[in-house]
Amino acid sequence: MKIGVFDSGIGGVTVLTALRKRFPGVEFVYLGDTANVPYGTKSPSQIKSLAANAVASFAPRQLDALVVACNTASSLALDEIMATLPKVPVFGVVEAGVRATLDAHRAFTAAKTVLILATRATARSGIYSRLLTPSLGATTQVVEQACPLLVPIIEEGLLDHPLLHLAIHEYVLRHSEDRAPGIALLACTHYPWIKKAFERALPGWQIVDSANAVAALLEEALPQLKQAGNGPSKTEWLFTDPDVVPKFVFEA
């Protein structure tokens, strides 16, 4: 069986890693639209058109499923991606993020804040507030925080650099000062690369990422993935601009 994993850049590799672990023996095709990264600072119409255009290169590859491992594209371009690949079941990471957050909230009911850390485009779309608020109840508030410089910093490979820590501090300080610790969702697949830095900046908060939730979603929808055997999983790498991919990606 063959699963496609799509992201604007290298963030989706955090999801790919979770999928490889859960489904050994499955073939993966990873596509990073590195020619157009970052998506998260672009406008909705631009994101829709870039995402549809990029995933077209999956068409000849006969995928059994496509994971849109990019919150920005999942928030804004899921319909366009489905229209481009009408025969492929498509799974977005937003649905998985919502599920992971609700699971975390059931275990941490005292949490009064769910902080959505995301690109500007995802935060502006308001999709997480819309999907989470009805299930969380009136005493828990969903707060969306755009963190536009984190993707460029991560794509530079500065995963434990003062610049990274200063940027994170900038984005989360007002929340950590004003609110009791709650749940913070890494609503951008780049951010698990810097999960430790978020843990440092948000002491006492539960930091949730959606990589395992995506894998669980896939397993429910396509149980045959678990029967693909235990052979070494094979990954084909596609990048729209291969020359700019940082080396640490392949060491993951």
Next chain:
Amino acid sequence: MKIGVFDSGIGGVTVLTALRKRFPGVEFVYLGDTANVPYGTKSPSQIKSLAANAVASFAPRQLDALVVACNTASSLALDEIMATLPKVPVFGVVEAGVRATLDAHRAFTAAKTVLILATRATARSGIYSRLLTPSLGATTQVVEQACPLLVPIIEEGLLDHPLLHLAIHEYVLRHSEDRAPGIALLACTHYPWIKKAFERALPGWQIVDSANAVAALLEEALPQLKQAGNGPSKTEWLFTDPDVVPKFVFEA
């Protein structure tokens, strides 16, 4: 008369401002390829194709000249831009930057270092070393320093923010510590927006930008521009992704 000014994003506005001042009465068309900013972290082949594609929208506008107000595109895609607009005289900002640097060096002959502050793509191209070294003489060294995070930080509008100062510190510290003050060329048209921050980080250095040198180049090649009158200059703004243009651009 009508002049086109092209940049990947908003950096070229610093050049546009110099041109407007020198040539009142001339019409300007500014094109920012904001759908694809930043260019400077992309690969040469990608930059060539994006730049050629973007400037095609100047074709129906009957320009008298085009200024490529982007060092990355001037370093790597000038031939492709000229091929796209074969009837328009094209002026790149690299030639202007070289001239401004040599002028500065004639006034500051004690300078033993010329520091080229640029995007990664411009720094890697080595174009400034190639063009400057033969004219500077053996006692002055050209050092190219890539500053890949500055364009995203400027496009975020953080023109006097601790993140900006930390990033600049990171990029220039080794030079300011190891070398006597010399000449630093802002070899990216975004950087004049943050000239003060560079002055702070490089005390005693002469900071050169190429905006006025571009205007001088144009005046020599097309003296009729000075005869265009003194009417209020008119600017048409084109952005490939208009929704992401920060407001401070139009206040310049």
